[in-house]
Amino acid sequence: MSEGHSFMKILLIEDDPSIAQFLSNALTAYRYTVDTAADGQLGLELATQGEYGAILLDLMVPKIDGLSLCRHLRRQGCQTPILMLTAKDSDEDIVTGLDAGADVYVTKPCEPSQLIARIRALLRRQGSAVSSPVLKWGALCLDPGLIQVTYQQQIITLSPKEYSLLELFLRHPQRIFSRSAIIDHLWSIDESPTDAAVTNLIKDLRRRLKSAGITEDVIETVYRLGYRLRVPPQTDKKHNEEQLDWTKQQESYLKQEGIVLFDEALQDFQASLEKRLEVLDRAKSLLQLNHLDSSEIERVTEEAHRLAGGLGTFGYIRGSELARSLEHLFVERLLPKEELYTKFCQLLEELKQEIAKQPTPSTITTPQTASTPLVVVIDDDSSFTEALQQAATKRGFRLEVAPSRVIDCHWNVTEAPSVIVLSLYGTSMQANELSLVQNLKVQFPAIPVLILAKQDRLDERVAIARFRNVRYLLKPVTAQELLETIATVLSRNIVADAKVMVVDDDPVMLKTLTSLLQPCGLQVTTVPHPEMFWHILKFTEPDVLLLDLKMPTFDGIDLCRVVRQDSAYADLPIVVVTAHTDIDSIQQALAAGADDFLCKPIVGSDLVSRVINRIERSRSFGGGNSRSQQQQLKILPEESQAWQSEINKDGLTKVASGQYFHEFLAQVWQHLSGEQAPLSLIICDVDNFTFYNDSHGYQAGNFCLQQIANAIRECINPTSDLLARYGEDKFAVVLPNSNPNAALQVVEQIQFKIANLQISQNSSDKTRQISLSLGITSTVPTTEKSLQNAIAIATQALYAAKARGGNTYCLYPS
Template sequence: MRILLVEDDDLLAQAVAIHLTKQHYVVDIAADGQEAWEFVNVCNYDLILLDIVLPKLDGISLCQQLRQQGYQMLILLLTAKDTKTDKVMGLDAGADDYVVKPFDFQELSARIRALLRRGNSSLPPVLEWGHLRLDPSSFEVTYDSQTLHLTAKEFSILELFLRNNQRVYSRSAIVDLLWGAEEDPPAANTIKSHIKSLRRKLKAAGANYDFIETIYGVGYRLKPLCQEIEPQATQEQQQTLLTAVAQAREVFKAKVGSRIAVLEQVVNSYRQGIIHTQLLAEAEQEAHKLVGSLGSFGFIEGSQLAEEIEDLLEGKAFISVSECLRLDQLVMQLQQELDKTPVELINSEPRQNLLLVVSNHAEVVEPLVKEAATEGMKVKIVNHLAALDDAIAFSNPNAILLDLSIGNYTQDSLNFVKELSRRSPAIPTLVITDKNNFLERLEVARAGGRSFLQKSLPPQQILQAITQVIQPTQITGKRIMVVDDEPKVLTDIQKHLVPWGVKLNTLNDSRRFWDMFLEFSPDLLILDVDMADINGIDICQVVRNEPNFNSLPVLCIIDSLDANIVEQLFAVGADDCLSKPILCAKLINRIFNLLKRTQP
C-alpha cells in the first residue's frame, strides 16, 4: 500500500515514515501543499496523511482541491489543534478521518488500517486466498497454518496481489506501487527475483510453485482458485489421465525444438562473428516462454535452465565470450533434460477428440453434446472461467469452444482466448456469440481465436468448424527415407523415429539412391549434405527435377549452419535443414512441420 505523508516538520515526517515503512507501507514525503499536489498528479496513493498547517498550500485547501478534482484516495488529517471547528472544517473539506498531535504511533497505525479497510469494504481485516492467510495488522503470513518468513518487499508484493486478487500486475506497475519516490527504482530483474523467492517460500509451505502465476508478456497475478470439476478419479481413470498427460508431454517435446533453435542461433551467430540485437531480443523472448511452458509439462529443471538463459540474455545488446560459452552450455543441458524421457508410441486406437465447451447456456451446450455423440467426439462442460485452467490440465482438450458472454465482461473472455493462443502448444479456441459485427470479429482475431461462430448456427455446422481446426499431424505409418554415409547418424535417427511408428528406409551409399528411392516412394526425405560420392545438394536437385516429386518434403542435415550452404540448399529446393548433432526433439519437430505442410 502506498501512502503520501504531507508534513513540513522533517524530524516528525522521517519518524512517521520509518514507522510505516516497517509495517510494509511505501511512503513518499512532501514538505508543503504544493509539492503534495505535484506528487498526487504523478503517483497513485491509497491514503494521504495530511498535516493542516503547511507552507504554500495548507492542508484544508489541498483537501478541497483534491476532492473538487475528483480524487477518491483516503485522506487522514494530522492536526495540532484539538478544536471542534478545526475537525469540522477538515471533514467538510473531504477528509475521511483525523488524528490529533501529538499522536501515539500505534494508534496512528490502527487508524490507517481501519481507513484502508473502510476504503475497500469487500476486504476483510485478514486477507485470504485458498490456504494462504495474510494479517496486515500483525504482518503474519501463513500457508496451511505454516508460517512464511517474508522480506518486507515480498510481504508488500503478496499483500498487493491479495488486495487486488483479480488484477494482473506488470513488473513496472509493481515498482510504481511499491517503491517510494526517493528510492532508486529497481531493475525489472529485481521484481522477478522477489517473485521467484515468494514462489519458493510458498512451495516450501505446500503451495504450487505457480501460486503466483505468470501471464506471459503481461505480468503476474494470483492463480485463480477453482472448484473441483471432476469427482475423484478411479484407478483406471487416473491411468488414462497419466497416459494422456504423457502423450501431451511428448508432443510438446517435439514442438519445442523451434524455440530452442532460436537460442542455438545466438551461439552459432556468435561463433561466426555476427551478432544481432534483434536475435538476442528474440532469444530472450523464447527463453521467457520456455520458463512457463517447460514447467507446465513437468520439466522443472528445464524451466529453471530456461530462466537462467532468460536472465543471461535480459536486455542485452551484446554478450561476452564467457556469456556465450555459458549460453551454449545451458542450451545443451536443456536439450539433455528434454531427452531424458524416451518417446513412446501408444499403439492403441487414437484418442477420441475432446472438446471443452465453456458456457453456462443450456441452449448452446445441450444440442452440441447430442450432436457430438453422433460424430464420435467427447464433450466436457465448464460453466465459469475460473475453472477453465483446471479443466484444461485435467482433460487435455483438442479444442475449446468459448462463449464470449461467460465472463462478467467480454474482455475477460478475450483475455482467456489470448492466453490460450500463447500456450505451447497452443490450444485451438473457437468463440461462439450472439453478436455479429466486424469489431467483435477483429477483437477475436487479434486475441488468437480460430473461428467466430454464431449461437444461431445448427450444431452440425458448429461441430464442422471445430473439426476443421482439430487436424493433428500424424507421422505413424509415414514412409521416411534417410541417406547418410555415417552409420552412427543413421542409427541415431532410427532410434529417434522408430518409436513413432514410421516406416523407415536408411541408406549409407548415395550411389544407390535412385533405385531405392523409386522403390520405397517416401513421404519425406532426409539427406546428409556432406557425403563422399554424391552429396545431399546434388540428390535434392535430382529429386526436384522429377515433376512427380516437386512437393516431396526434403530435410537436409548439415555439420553447421553455414550461411552459404544453407543458401545453396534452399536454392535447389530443400524445405528445411538441421545441424548436427541431431537431437530427438528437434528432429521430430521438423518432421511434424514438414508433413503438416503437405497434409491434405
Template sequence: MRILLVEDDDLLAQAVATALTKQNYVVDIAADGEAGWELISVCNYDLILLDVILPKLDGISLCRQLRQSGHQMLILLLTAKDTKTDKVIGLDAGADDYVVKPFDFQELSARIRALLRRGNTSLPPILEWGSLRLDPSTCEVTYADIVLNLTAKEFSLLDLFLRNNQRIFSRSAIVDQLWSAEKDPPEENTIKSHIKSLRQKLKAAGANYDFIETVYGMGYRLKALSNEQKCQKDQQETDLKQQKTLLAAIAQQRENFKVKVDSRITVLNLAADALRKGTLDVELRQKAEQEAHKLAGSLGSFGFPKGSLLANEIEDVFQNQKYISQAKCFYLDKLLIKLQRELEKAPVEQIQNLLLVISNDRQVVEELIKEAENQELQVKIATNLTTARNIIPSLNPDVVLLDLDIDKDSLKLLRELSQRSATLGGTPSPLPEIPVLVFTERNNFSYRVEVARAGGRAFLQKSMPPSQILESVSQILQQTCITEARVMIVDDDSQTLTFIQQSLEPLGLTLKTLEDSRYFWDNLTEFSPDLLILDVEMPNINGIEICQVVRNDPYWKSLPVLFLVDNLNTDIVEQIFAIGADDCISKTAKNSQLITRVLNLVKRI
C-alpha cells in the first residue's frame, strides 16, 4: 500500500514515515501542498495523510482540489485544531477522516488500517487466498498455518496481489505501487528476483510454484483458485513481536526528535528576548509562531502531552497581532521555562485509555466497539456482573460503562466501584475511584437520583448514538487526569506538612513543602504549582499576605488557593474568601476530607 504524507514538520514527517515503513507501507513525503499536488499527479496513492496548515497550498484547499479533479483516494487529515467547525470544514472538503495532533502513533496506524478497509469494503481485515493468510495489523503471513518469513518488499508484493486478486500487475505498475518516489526505480531483474524468492517461500510451505503466475507479455497475478476455497477466520490478537518492532521504531524516533527540538526552542527564546526588548520584527515573530505550532502538533506524539499544551499557549501569544503587555511577556517567559522543564522529563508512554463495557446487549456493544476504532479507546467487554468483578482487578480500567438493565444488582456494583479503596503500608488509603457511566432504557427521575447517590458520573440513554456515548466517556476521562498536578504546601508546622504529604502522595500528585514563608516567591516560580495550600498563621509572612501577593501578580492571579485554618470561625473564613481564597479546611479534618477538597480544586485546572 502506498501512502503520501504531506507535512511541513520534517521531524514529525520522518518519524511517521519510519513507523509506517516498519508496517510495510511505501511512504512518500511532501513538505508543502504544491509539492503534494505534483506527486499525486505522477504517482498512484492508496491514502494521503494531509496536514491542514501547510505552506504554499493549505491542506483543506488541496483536499478540495483533489476531489474536484476526480481523485478518489482516501484522505486522512492531520489537524491541530480540535474544534467541530474545523472538522466539519475538512470533511465537507472531501476528507474521509481526521486525526487531531498530537496523535498516538499506534492509534494513527489503527485509523489508517480502518480507513483502508473502509476504502475496499469487500476486503476482510484478514486477507486470504485459499490456504494463504495475510494479517495487515501484525504483518504475519501463513500458508496452511506455516509462518512465512518474508522481507518487507515480499510482504508488500503479496499484500498488493491479495488486495487486487483479479488484477494483472506489470513490472511498471508494481514499481509505481511499491517504490517510493524519492528512490530510483529498480532494475527489471529486481522485480523478477522478488517474485522468484516469494514463489520459493510459498512452495516450501506447500503451495504450487505458480501460486503467483506469470501472464506473458502482461505481468503477474495470483493464480485462480481451483480446489482450494477462500476461508475467512476471526482476526487474531496483535502479534507481540511486530508490535515491539513498531514501538522500538517509535522510541528511536522520539530520541531523534528530542535531540533536534532544541533548535526550535532556541527560536522561541530569541523571539521572547526580542519581545522583552521591544525589537521583535514580523519575520522573527512569524518564525516563532510556526515553530510553536509545529511543537504543539508533535510533542504529544513523542510522549510530551503537556509540552504540546504549553507550545499551543506559546503559539497563541505570538499569534496576537496587538500590543503585548509586560504581563504577557512575563507569562511567555514562564511558559518557556515550563516547556523546557517538561522536555527534561522522561517521555510519557503512549497508552490508550481502557474502557470496560458491562453489557449483554450485543447490538449496542458492537456499535460501541466499531465507533471506538475512531477514538483513542481500547474496549473490553464483560457480559455479566460476575465476569466484571473478576476481571476488574487485573484490567484496572480507566472508565466503566455499565448497563443498568443487565442485572438487578447493577447499582450495587456501581457503589463498589465508586467507593473503591486499597491498603497502603497496612493503612487503608482511598484511591481515585473508577469512574462509572451508566446507560439504560429507563428514564425516570427517581432512578436518576439512585444512580447519583451510588456515585454514577453520567446517566445515558441506550437510544443515544454511540459517538455521543463515547464523547461522554472522553469527557469523564479528561476530568480524571489529575496525577500530573503539582501542589505546593506552605506551613511552619512540620507535623502538618508530614500529614499532608502522607495523605496526598498516594494519589500520584507532585508535592513541594515549605516551612519558611520568606522563601515563598523563589520556590513558587521554580516549582510552578497547579494548587497552593497555605497556613493562615505563620511567622514573618502569614498566609493571607501570601495570598494577596499571588492575587496581585498577573501570571499567578488565577492559581487555586486552599487555606488551612486552626479555627473555622466566621471572621477568619470571611477574611480568607475576601482576599481571593478558593476553599478552606480545618487542620483537624480527616485525611479523606482533605483529599476530597484537593481533588475538587485540581479537577478545575
C-alpha cells in the first residue's frame, strides 16, 4: 500500500442501512474513517481510487453483486485487502468467495471486536503497520494497538479526529500535509468539511497536547503548503538514534515501493506477451489465406502499437522498433499482398527472437525519488559547522562543509546543491568574497545562496542584491534558525500533495506510470475504464491529467474535449501519452485542447520532469489553485486593459502565452486568407531539457527557458511576428507574410543565437550545450485550409528533427 494511501480509511459496501450504520459506528470507535457505499456500482467507483486500507464487502448488494465486484477489482490489479462479510455460510459459498479474490470470509453475525482483529491482521499482512507498534515523538507515545496516547507515561484524552490526526503525522514525519490532504485522510466522502475545520482541528490538538505538559509545538505550520511534524526535542542518545532510523525508513519507503511496483508491472507485461503474440500469429495465418479483413487489420495494428510502447518502456528497444514496423505495414499499406506477407513473417520472427532475450538493463527506467536536499556550507568556523551538521541530520538535510580556501582554488562537484551558505570572514565583504559569490552564481545560476554577514552594511546589501536569488542574513544565527530559513527557501519548490490522474485502458501501463510517479510523492489516481472518467475527475480534482489516445468507448480526444468545454477545468494541464505521432493524431489532440505529447516508450525521468514542472508552474501562476483564484478576480475597468495584456503573456518567459498564440494565429490566418499572402510557422523544442532540469534543478531550468525566449525574440520582427511559449519546453513563432526561405533565415538566426548562449547541459562536461530542434511549415492560408492542420504539420516536422538527434530542423510544406 502506498504512502499516499490512507491506512485509516475503510470502504464499507453494504446495502442494509441499519447494518451499515452499526459497522460504521464500530469502526469509527476504533479510529477508522469509513466511507459507505449502498450498491456495487458506487463501491466500484470508490474502490478504484485505491485510497483505502481495506474493503468490507457484502455479497448481496444491488447493481453489481459482491462476487462480481471482487473479481472485477482483482482483474484490475487492485491489491487492497477485501473482507467479505455475509450471511452465506456454506462451505461452497466460502470457497467461491475466496476464489473470487477475497482475503478473508466472515459470516454474519460477527462480534465487532473479532471484525476489528481481522482487519488489523489484514493490514499487518499488507505492511500497513510499521515495524515498531508504538509511534514516538520525544516522550509523546501513540500505541495503535491500545488506541492510547501518553506523555511521560500519563494518558492524554483525545477526540477520535484528534487521535487520527496525530497518528497521521507520527506515521509520516517527513511529509507536509495540505488541508485538502488531511480532509482526504480523516473525513469520509459524505462529509463536507471546509479548510476552517482542519485549522480548528489543528488548534484543538495543539491545545490538548500543551495542556498535557508538552511545551514544544508538535505540529509545524509550513507557509502556504500545510502542516508537518516538527523535529522532536533532543533527549537521550538512544531515542535520537531511534528517531534517525525511523526517518531513514520513511525516506526509503516510497522508493522501495516504487521499485516493487515497477517490477510487478514488468512481470505483468512479460506475462502478457504470449497472448499478444497469439494475435500476431493469428494475423499471419489469416494473411496467408487472404482472409485478413478490416476488423482483423485494426486488431493487429492496435496490438502492434501497444507492443511498440510497452517493449520500449521495459527495455526491449529493438523489439519496440520491430513492433512499430509491423504496425506501419498495415497503416501505410504500400506493399503488394505477397510482399506484405513475406515482410510480416520476417518482422514477426525477429520480434519473437528479441522478446526471448532479456531486456537491456541500462534502458529500464526504474523509479527515483527526489533526493534529500544537499546544503553546502562555506565556512571556516568548525564549532558552528559541527553544530549545524548535527541539526541538519535531524532535520533531514544532507550537509557538506567546504572551507573557503578550497572553493577559491578549485571546486569540482558531482551533484548540484539545493542551497549554498557562504559565511563572510570579517566585518565587511572582501573583494575575493564578492568574486566568489559571482562565481557561484555563474556555476549555479538558479541555486539559492545565503550570505552570513557579521555587520549590517547597506553597501554590501546593494552589492548582493544585484545577484539573483541571494539572501543576506546577520550573525549571530543559531543552527536551528539557519535551517528554518533554508527550509523556507526550499519549501517554495515543493509540490505538496499534487494529484495526477491517469486514464489508460492498459492495466500494465497504468501500473508502470504509477510506479514512476508515486515515489516522487505524487498522488496517482488511475482510471482503467474511460466511462468512469468524469465522475472520478470531479471526485479527484487533479493537478494534471495524463490521457491515452486510443481507448474503447471514449478515446483521449473525446475526454480532452469534455474537459475543455467545462470552465472549471479549462486550465487543467493535459498531457497525451501515446505511441501515435502521426499527423492526424497530433492535429486532433491539439484541436481538442491537449497541452503536450509524451510519446511511448516512456522514459521515467522525462515523465516525472514534465509532470512536476507543469504542476509547479501551474501553481506558481495562481499561488495554488490558479483556476479558482482567477475566477474570483474582480477587475476594475481601468485595470482591465493591463490585466488582459498580462494574461496574454507567459508568466515565466514574458513572451505570448499558448492561449494567445492560438488567438493570434486565427486572426492572422483569416487576414492572410483574404490577401492570399504566405504564412510560416515554426515550433521548436529544447533538446534534452529533462536532463538539464535533473542536473541543475527546476530553478535553473526556468532561467534557461528565459534565456532561450530572449534569444528567439531577437530573431523576429516584434511589430509583425509573434513568439509564444507553446508548452513545457516548446516555443512557437508565427511569421506572417513569410515564405519558406524567409522562415529558414529566421531558423538559422535562432540556431546561431542559441549556440552563442553556451548553456552547458552538465557542469562537468562543458562541450554538451543546450540546443533546439525546430519544425517548420509554410502555406498560403485559405478558408478551405485548417490552421490546426498547419500546427500539426509543424509539430510532425519537429518530431522528425528530434528523431534525427536534435540540434537541427525539418521543413514540411503544408
